[in-house]
Amino acid sequence: MRTYLLLPALLFIAAACGGKKDEQQQAPPPPTPVTAVKATRGNATYYDEFPATVTALVDVEIQPQVAGNITGIFFQDGQRVKKGQKLYTIDPQQYRASYDQAVANLNVQKANLNRAQKDADRYNTLAKQDAIARQAVDNANATLEAAQMQVQAAQANIRAVSTNLKYTTIYAPLDGTIGISQVRLGAAVAPGSTPLNTISADNPISVDIQIDESDIQRFVKLQSQPSNPRDSTFVFLLTDGTRYRYPGAVRIVDRAVDPQTGTLRVRVAFPNPERQLKVGLNGNLRVKASTGAPQLMIPYQAVTEQMSEYFVFVVGDSSKVTQKKVTLGPRINEKVIVKNGLNEGELIVTEGTQKIREGARVKAAVK
CATH class of the missing domain: 1.10.287.470 (Helix hairpin bin)
Structure with missing residues (x-):
């Protein structure tokens, strides 16, 4: 009789212990600690960079106007020449x-x-x-x-x-730097033949860039602004990253957009008194811009990239995160402008994004 009473009791105790174990296994994990900030609006200054090539504002080819043999060369290759200076003579x-x-x-x-x-x-x-x-x-x-x-x-x-x-005596048509002579003493020349040389006006000198159609009005507006020797709107960066000491100003906005590339050429002039900039030199043109109206900005470290698309984690109700796709604007130091995908005031995860996924519960420390 005692045996029959003990067995149900043991079964009851075992069932009770198993239920507690299942409850422990089904308990939700603790929230993941992260750092977050609110998306806010503000004004900011930033810089766009464009690949650039140094060009002369004026290039003049020296062409013979009469036929004959070169009887005199009166300059050193690569030297500075003045307008009216004698360059070549042809047998007269x-x-x-x-x-x-x-x-x-x-x-x-x-x-x-x-x-x-x-x-x-x-x-x-x-x-x-x-x-x-x-x-x-x-x-x-x-x-x-x-x-x-x-x-x-x-x-x-x-x-x-x-x-x-x-025409048997050829003079420099402008102040500038003359190149390497294409002829030597005694060479026969004639109208329409290879140019004897080229003179480039190099102070001021220009930097050419290609801009998208969306930037045309911006540069047209910049062209109409009066030049200021202390202005830092246009800064030329040399290939080694060195900043050229003189600021530039828009000289020419080309007449038409290239239908093949959808771009427009803009020419920015720079003083060049030390002749540091040479025609053909490559670099980058840094153009200062301002957001003008307040823009939505977040820390750039909050952004994750997937397949050339950008996302952020937003902390929502019940401390759960949602991944949102965003469209980014210019980066401004440690921040970036968000054009689409976010609303002002939303809480954005900035640290700990690698530990969370869609729908995860977080414990956000707001900065």
Whole structure:
């Protein structure tokens, strides 16, 4: 009889112990400790960077205007030249001979004109006295008119040959830096051949960038602003990261968008008194911008990237987190502008994101 009473009691105790064990296994895990901040709005200054190439504001190719052999080179390759400085001479002998011949021809035509003028004057005087045939007078006047035209033609020829003679000496058309000469003494040159050299105006000098269509109005507005030598809107960074000491200003916004790339060229001018910037040099142009109106900003460390998309964890009701996709704007130091995906005041996880997932309960320490 005692045996039958003990067995149900043991079964009851075992069942009770098993139920407590199941309850312990089903208890929820404790919330994960994280750090969070509220998304807030504010104004900020930031910088955009554009790949840039140094170019000359003005490049002039030195072309021969007459044919001949180079008889003189009057500069050192790569040196600074002044407007009007003599650069090259082309053998002038044939052009000087042509000029002398043209002058002699003009003198002959002037002598013919003088004789024809006297004949016409004498015949017209006789005609008034009715002492000469009218045909002779007409012939004299025609000869005078032809002589006048011959003088004009001779004068035009002198102007042409004197221009050719003048072109045998080539002068610098502007202040700038001249390149390496493409010809040497004795070389034969002619109009339309390879340029003799190139002169680049290098102070000021320019930096070219390509901008997207969305930035056009921004740069047009910057172009209309008065230049300020202390302005830091445009800063050129050399390839080694060195900041160029002089600030720039928009000089040219190109006339049309490239239909192939959807970009527009902008030219920013910089002072270059030490000739530190050379044509063809690459770097980055840093352009200062402001958010203008208050923008929603969060710490950049709160952002996670997945497949080129950006997400943040938002602490919601019951301390559960929800992952939200966001569209980011410019990064401003340790913060980043959020264009879409968040609302002001939402609590964003900044530290501990690697320990949580969608729907996880957290214990947020708000900063």
